[in-house]
Amino acid sequence: MTRRAAPLVRAAWALAAAFAVTLGILLAAGAPPFATLAVMAEGGLGSQAAALRTLAAFTPLLLCGAALCVTFAANLWNIGVEGQITMGAIFAQGCLRAADPAGGLPAGLDLALGLAASALGGLVWALLAGMLRTHGRVHEIFSGLGLNFVAMGVSLWLILGPWKRPGMASMSGTETLDQALWLPALGGRPMSMVGPILAVAAFVGAAWLLRRTFFGLTLAAVRQNALAATRLGLRPGLRILAAMGICGALAGLAGGILVAGLYHRLIPSISGNYGYTAILAVLLASGSLLALPAACLFFAVLTVGSVQLPLSLSLDSSLAGVLQGVLVLTLFAARRLRPLSRRREP
Amino acid sequence: MTVDYASALVAAVFFAAAPLMLAALGETVSERGGVINLSMDGTVLFAAMAAFAVARGCGNPWLGLLAGAGAGAAIALILAVFGLFLGASELAVGFVLTLFCRELAYFMGHGVARQPGPDLGSLSVPGLSDIPFLGQALFGQSPVVLLSLAALGLVWWFLARTRPGLVLRAVGESPRAAASRGVAVRRVQLLCCLAGGALAGCAGGLYSLSVKPGWGHPQGCEGAGWIALAIVIFGGWKPVRVAFGALFFAAIQVAGIALQDALPGLSGALFQIAPFPVMILTLLAVNLRRSTAFREAARRVPLLGRLMPRSAGGAPGAIAGALDKGF
Amino acid sequence: MDVVLSHIVKRFGQLIANDDVSLTLEAGRIHGLLGENGAGKSTLMKVLCGQLSPEAGEIVVDGAAHARLTPDAAAALGIGMLPQDPLDFPPLRVWENFALGGGPVLTRREARSRLEAVCSRMGFCLRPDVPVADLTVAERQHLELARLFDRDVRLLILDEPTSGISPAQKRTLFAVLRAFVSDGRRLVALVTHKLTEARELCDAVAILRHGRLAGSFAAPFDTQDVLTAMFGAEVAATATAAPPPPPEPLGLGTPVLRAANLVIADDKAVLRDVSLEVHPGEIVGLAGISGGGQEALLRGLAGIARSVAGELAIGGRDLAGRPATDFLAAGVHYLPAARMEEGLFPGLSLLDHVRLAFPDKRREARAIFAERCVGRFRLTNTPNARADALSGGNQQRLLLSLIPDDTRLLLADNPTRGLDAASIAQIWDHFRERAAAGAAVVFFSEDLDELLAQAGRVLVFFNRDMAADLPAASLDPGLVGDLMTGRSTAAANGGGSAP
Structure with missing residues (x-):
């Protein structure tokens, strides 16, 4: 086995083990295993509409995945992506509902402003968690998680309160935006391609930032040894804030694209678990930037495919999350089981 | 406000605090032994599902509670195998387990969702429940409260007064030093992780069998595990302080519900999320209190030191770098 | 008690820390183990007290040979070690530290009375309820010694015990060690890189150099011989020479x-x-x-x-x-x-370190590395090596x-x-x-x-x-x-x- 092939072999082992564990879980839940997997594959890839839905899920996943690569590079557990998506969506909705499509600015500029606002919303929310870490010594796992719940509460409050539909508040979300403020769908397609293009651009940008720039090197230095970075005057606190800010801006952008490109309104739980799923995707790619898009795509297929489960097989759609978790855990095991022979002395 | 109303509020606080206390005590045992079990939230949810499903299947809530404890220990076993024996990052595995167990709970629990099932019922200790004010809160309402207080006493006694408790604390402070004195470090850590997981599993059972009876997607106890993790830090890894932390957060939940009735103009969404900003603020206060800069400031202005809660000590040595860090 | 280390080999990856070392330790004596830092002294002693397993060789205690020892087995044989940095539990109380590890399971009261007994015997002053974090280095040493004496240790290994304690505390420690071996059944192994300490205390010394036994001498020994064994002939000459006097201030103008x-x-x-x-x-x-x-x-x-x-x-x-x-x-x-x-930064290359330290000149990092690190400071690694190597x-x-x-x-x-x-x-x-x-x-x-x-x-x-x-x-x-x-x-x- 060559060095280059080793990760592939590990991935194969992990897949096989994940498959076995999944079969066990499905049998334990009394579900027909193969029919279930077939429904998921069909739901995620079976038709053009399904493929477009998968692409729509892939967009926020890749954006958040790229965003998380930046924070992981600085050794930050940015669990707050979920809330940063939500805040981005809230800012975008706030900006777009204030826009007047009939007069004033051209619709393209309104949209650009809306997306910029969404990035700002995510940035603010991430910086809050970052400053709690750098200035308040609160670990970002707790601040991020707490802020996720807060962002969710704020969005619920807006939907049921100040931004409620005329007449009655509804859990189905705010009023739909004017069609002029939707991200444009080119060539008669049912979905805008602006989101996916932005996501790929963000991913390439993040990869370039981390691999090719001095900033990327300083983030690696902060991850490796924050004390030594302080000693060299690299100001780890500032760099942590910068990494959090970049991550938050991209996650917020994902929220803005969900509002302007997919739902065309603010809905409760608009972040749709994409933030947590993206963390799993980054862990599955295990630090490899090349593997990240593939991991995001795979998870998007699972997420979209599982939506069919309650209807066709009367199963809970959370099976997607189960599969994603199993896959990451088996990969951890496959990665750790090999070097068992050379155990270090204490 | 009448005495009866106040007494009822106190009873509600102890009732709501019971599962939080169990989960936080479980995490305390685990972290005092040097294992951070970040999967609390998933553990509590999955155990809640398992406990409810088994209780419904057997018709016996106590068997359900046992199943919940078993489920919690099983999840802790996965964490321990990865963290202690495969050398994976405890934080990463714990976080993945959090998400995985939550989704698995929803998936496996689909069949029993929104179904009626048994619960732990109520219980009154004759005599003790007649103590004025607190008697009803502690001994007059539910076995859940007694269970949480018993767990508190047991964990405190185990850690402070027994030989295995001493060994566990030693391992958590310095695994290397413990190994040099012939302690089987990984076995001790495995056991403390399993015990902590079982306690957290009990907490899940208390939710689905008593405090928020039933199962559903969502169940209603989402986020409780995270609050338990924060309570451990808030309580400085000391069982009694941790128990007070659980009461504090339960009081916030109860106050939210009470205020919601009193102020119908405000949205319920705001009260549901209230514990989370409070969680961040308490961590902020506790961590600033521990900083040298604050100690120095308090030396100059003694009033500052009296205003802030007293420092509750630091993290066990083995995990000090992992969650107690700051720049 | 007599202990023989026979043909011990211990490797860490590429590095051979102990290369076929044989050593005899006799009862009633204080043995010194001398050598430079990195010569393999501590490794050998960790093998002896069961913290490390040797790749080859055996440990013979009172005639019984062992291929390896565990900390438990070594403690059962009466081998105990006082490590260089205190290996204890700072937040735990003195009596809790005393009760932990080896020997019988002690209740709180038993542990406290036994601690009191051994302290009064050795002349230590330790309060049982104080957290160990509040003790001085010397007191932590006393606590560790008290614990080992209580467990009836017969071979006491001390690894650089005098770093971090004052000369007066050192005299007290040496007196305790002499009393410890005075009954002729117990023995001490003292690891040190200071020749003066060995001269003051030891009945015999063994010298390790680059993982091998470079010589052994019985007291009184010749300083020059020992130094030559420790450093080799050329370095020994300079090591004995006094360093040049420290420089004078360059003037009393503005202070730095x-x-x-x-x-x-x-x-x-x-x-x-x-x-x-x-x-x-x-x-x-x-x-x-x-x-x-x-x-x-x-x-x-x-x-x-x-x-x-x-x-x-x-x-x-x-x-x-x-x-x-x-x-x-x-x-x-x-x-x-x-x-x-x-x-x-353990995972970054040496070149990356240069880039991070001189950000303005990061494009010339290779030239800086060759000129400064290799040329002036005689660093022998390649620019792409990782710092943890x-x-x-x-x-x-x-x-x-x-x-x-x-x-x-x-x-x-x-x-x-x-x-x-x-x-x-x-x-x-x-x-x-x-x-x-x-x-x-x-x-x-x-x-x-x-x-x-x-x-x-x-x-x-x-x-x-x-x-x-x-x-x-x-x-x-x-x-x-x-x-x-x-x-x-x-x-x-x-x-x-x-x-």
């Missing part, structure tokens, strides 16, 4: 460093009211037991620990309360004691090469700890060069002999306070030891302020 009533808040401790001036060309040594405040002073002067009150000026610029970057801009650099933990000496060479030439104040925390003789000599030559070029050097060393030999002026710290500021020539190790343990004050010795 001026602090008045400075209060420094470090992570663990607060250092109060320090006032001092350091002039260009000075080499100032700091003395104190661990936690005495000298480490906090170094970090405070580097801007890493915050100064919360008082004045602090570097090169005339007021820097009190400013962030670490301002200190760097003013030409202050800090060399940490924990080189890998605080100084280097460096030996201790090369770690320090890399750290020194990353400090720019225009540094005005160089702060060093135990710059030579754990290094071999050649590296130590290189470091002191380099510091003297920097001082001659107009920089000031402030360093802390736990080794009092080194401190007095290299510094022109010594500041002694006790209990997070500066206890004395005296010219090195007026001091001897005993006096410094008394000052840093609070047994004496500067005023009582007629000392005053330095020039």
